[in-house]
Amino acid sequence: MIWFEAEQILTYLHNLELQLDEWTLSALEMRMEKAELVRLQQQLHDQRPEDAMKEEYVAQLGGRIKTLQRALDERLRR
Secondary structure: OOHHHHHHHHHHHHHHHHHHHHOOOOHHHHHHHHHHHHHHHHHHHOOOOOOHHHHHHHHHHHHHHHHHHHHHHHHHHO
């Protein structure tokens, strides 16, 4: 993964966080976002960062993805 790809993921996660903050997603959209988060998590898992800085960045992205997955799960249970 190059930095540009990581930045794209970060932008996607930020936009999803904003949508969750504004409660603009329907149940169907939240399920679709959950599927996308699973895909992104797998993409990150498949990475072999070549330096410690990138490894930490990938770990932080993974943590944000898990947080968003939990938030979506909680909202879908309502």
